[in-house]
Amino acid sequence: MIITSLENNKIKKYLKLKNKKNRDEDKLFIVEGEHLVEEAIKNDLLFDLLVVENYECKIDFPYTIVSNSIMKKLSDMESIPKVIGIVKMKESNNTFGNHILILDDIQDPGNLGTIIRSSVAFNVTDIILGLGCVDLYNDKVIRSTQGLMFNINIVRCDIKELILDLKNKGYLILGTNVLDGEDVSTIVTSKYALVMGNEGNGVKTEIQELCDKNIYIEMNDNCESLNVGVATSIILYELNR
Amino acid sequence: MIITSLENNKIKKYLKLKNKKNRDEDKLFIVEGEHLVEEAIKNDLLFDLLVVENYECKIDFPYTIVSNSIMKKLSDMESIPKVIGIVKMKESNNTFGNHILILDDIQDPGNLGTIIRSSVAFNVTDIILGLGCVDLYNDKVIRSTQGLMFNINIVRCDIKELILDLKNKGYLILGTNVLDGEDVSTIVTSKYALVMGNEGNGVKTEIQELCDKNIYIEMNDNCESLNVGVATSIILYELNR
Structure with missing residues (x-):
């Protein structure tokens, strides 16, 4: 039987x-394409699977x-997904x-997605999204x-209180400051x-005032700052070395 | 006088x-917002300036x-720019x-823009866009x-021929390969x-076959690869150290 209505x-x-409101109520969200569906299955998070008519789906799930x-109505992409x-x-x-990344007001969905990907790459254990960050379940994220x-613990909460708590628990709180920061390549910390x-x-x-240390990435004077996804990734890369 | 028609x-x-066709013919393109206009002026590239009605423009240019x-018709952004x-x-x-970045078929405009920004940060001298790359003058780029x-030399050409030429000129040609690459942090080269x-x-x-060395970025096994803008930036960061 095919659903057509x-x-x-x-x-x-x-x-x-x-x-977003409905996602939060139902605790469900949509992913498009076989790769993301497979990842959801691996993590035991797939709730339902929809397959487009006349497509031979090889995914082992009802x-x-x-x-x-x-499919077109459900999708946010230009080319309609098969699943x-x-x-x-x-x-x-x-x-x-011991490796926490705290994100204060990241607005761009592509940046948040990229940061999550790099966090897994460089062994971050937990990501904290401040209340002002873009929704994690936005399709572009x-x-x-x-x-x-699916591979990392992600929490949304008020970050100011959390930072105070983490300070008490012995975490080194690192911020970024291009003007008077320490070169990231010199920072060594395990927590x-x-x-x-x-x-x-x-x-x-x-x-920033709550941070124990401010760090910066050494770069050419012509460039004021890097894309936030890039900057985060370079710092995580360095902290992971 | 205000143009309204x-x-x-x-x-x-x-x-x-x-x-794109008209941009290439006229050798002109559109930038939105004061920051980009100021950068164009600094580099002596501004051809004309349009300002929205009832806005006090402080930019020193006719x-x-x-x-x-x-303004709305000319803009690609949701919030209409003032200039x-x-x-x-x-x-x-x-x-x-001596520091060339060659891009083979980068498709996402945000990635290309981010890579250009990081290239200036990490002292790349020239960026070569392969013929398959997204247009440099795309508004999102x-x-x-x-x-x-505006701060870096950008050339579009056939990259295969160019690489052969650069090899003859003594450049170390670096590719990326996650399977059998050398750790990027071990690479030292001035050209x-x-x-x-x-x-x-x-x-x-x-x-890839034309490359002298393939490099990779050490990361957690759960992550197959990084966003290309991030990967490029980390490699350039390392080569610049």
Whole structure:
């Protein structure tokens, strides 16, 4: 049986997941394409699988066949995916490891996705999203993570209180400051929380004041700053060495 | 006098610059916002300046006032800019410095912009765009460079022939390979050409075969690869140390 009607109850429910409010209520979100669906299965988070009509799906999971036009409605991409997964949000864990990344007001979905990918690459244990960050379940964030959002603990909370708590627990709190920071290549620490700030404004002053050390990346004077995804990745790369 | 008509000859000409073919013919492109206009002026590349009605423009350059609706038509952004610059394409220089970055089929405009920004940061002298790369004058590329595209020599050409030529001139040709590369932190060279490949497929095999050394970035096994803008930036950061 193929679902062809947008009035189908299941489809109506899934279409609503394009809206953040509904995602948060149902604790479900949409991923597009086989790679992300496979990653969700690996992490035991796939809730439902939709496959477009006339496509031979080789994924080992019960699925529902839907018409091309329904797939198009569910998708945010220009080229319609063959499969779409409805995925359960991973539960956040409040017991943290020794390498924490704290993101203050990251706005661009591509930047957040890229940062999550690099965090897994460079052994970050937990990512904390400040309340002002873009939604983790935004379709562009999900695509930019390349499925690696399932491999890391991600928590959303008020970061100011959290930083105070982490200081008490012996984490070295690292901020960034291009004017009077220490060269990142000289920093050695086994237990850190790195705070990275908004694309335009950097880390808020009130947060910067909580940092134990400010670091910078040495670069040519013609360049004022790097893309925040790049800067975060270079710092994590250095801290991981 | 305020231009309010889309039929105005100047405006008609500038609207056509949204099209790559017309940009290439006229050797002009559009930049949005004061920061990019200022950067164009610094580099003596501003051709014309358009300012929206009822805005007090402090930029020291003769300008034309246009209506809000014309600004909206010219802009690719959601929030309409106060100023738009019509900018001359910088002439490419075929005498290269010692730090060359070669891009093979980079497709995402944000990635190209980010890579240009990092290239200036880490003292790349010349960027070579393969014929398959996204257009340099795409509005999203320009925004992502943060104006730094004016600070570096950028050439578009067939990269295979160029690499053969650079080999003869004593450049160390560096490619990337996650399977059998050398750790980037061990590479020391003062005269290199680094080749970075397409987002999905990496460097083409025929190009990889021309490389003297393949390098990789050490990372966690859970992560197959980094975003290409991030990977390029980390390698350039290391080569610059």
